[in-house]
Amino acid sequence: MGLQLRSFGSVMKAGRAILFPPQCLDCGAGVAEDGALCPDCWREAEFIGACHCECCGIPLPGDGGEEAGLACDECLSVARPWDRGRAAVVYAGSGRRLVLALKHGDRPDLAPSLGRWLAAAAGPLLRPDMLVVPVPLHPRRMMARKYNQSALLAAAVARAHGLRLEAAALRRTRHTPMQDYGSVADRFANVEGAVEVAARVRLRLEGRPVLLIDDVMASGATLGAAASALAAAGAGPVSVAVLARAVKGGSASASQAA
Numbered sequence: 001m002g003l004q005l006r007s008f009g010s011v012m013k014a015g016r017a018i019l020f021p022p023q024c025l026d027c028g029a030g031v032a033e034d035g036a037l038c039p040d041c042w043r044e045a046e047f048i049g050a051c052h053c054e055c056c057g058i059p060l061p062g063d064g065g066e067e068a069g070l071a072c073d074e075c076l077s078v079a080r081p082w083d084r085g086r087a088a089v090v091y092a093g094s095g096r097r098l099v100l101a102l103k104h105g106d107r108p109d110l111a112p113s114l115g116r117w118l119a120a121a122a123g124p125l126l127r128p129d130m131l132v133v134p135v136p137l138h139p140r141r142m143m144a145r146k147y148n149q150s151a152l153l154a155a156a157v158a159r160a161h162g163l164r165l166e167a168a169a170l171r172r173t174r175h176t177p178m179q180d181y182g183s184v185a186d187r188f189a190n191v192e193g194a195v196e197v198a199a200r201v202r203l204r205l206e207g208r209p210v211l212l213i214d215d216v217m218a219s220g221a222t223l224g225a226a227a228s229a230l231a232a233a234g235a236g237p238v239s240v241a242v243l244a245r246a247v248k249g250g251s252a253s254a255s256q257a258a
Helices: 002-019 039-044 073-077 093-104 108-125 139-145 149-161 184-191 199-205 221-232 252-257
Strands: 085-090 131-134 170-172 195-197 210-217 238-245
Touching (some): 131 149, 149 210
16 A cells, blocks of 8 residues: 555656646756756856855855854954854845745745755754744735745744744834845844844743844844844844845955955
């Protein structure tokens, strides 16, 4: 009976592949397997390698061979309210398009595949008994978008590493304008005090290491507000992991040349 069920499952899988052949996550071209990028979109995806800032994950010049504890200029000058950070890709090319599709393009189906990228990047941050917490959306924005892309990514990361997800640990206390524009100072002022820990989960967070998840990091203002709220509630240490890290000039090569 078990063999028959496995055989039936194989037939169904093969039939599904014929009816719905795997497509590139970004452009929709044919690929060999689900969750993959075509060669052109793969070349545009700037996955962040071994040489990166240990605090925010931004790529740095070099191969990262034996260097540890590297920090970018920004993290040397701005006190981050978290311990360590990682990012999967640079916010440019196909990486940027995928983030925007997930965030604004009504493509929650991208979250499992992109979440696997993020889970791989976040591996070095893991600690025993760690909780996974997404950056929250304000209810007004949640109603418009229908889902929190950071929560979908956090669920994928928690599932990949067998960690407990606290999807509702944080909440927005006020609606804030989008962080896409404005100076760095404006972005920090925009989210100051806008995130707090939900009362019902405070006891579960106390003394527990937290992996804070978001889709993109630019200035780090939103992550900073969330990490500060977690620390104030007694959680910690807090580490952050984002799907994409924005860099000056729009690409790692441009950032390194600047």
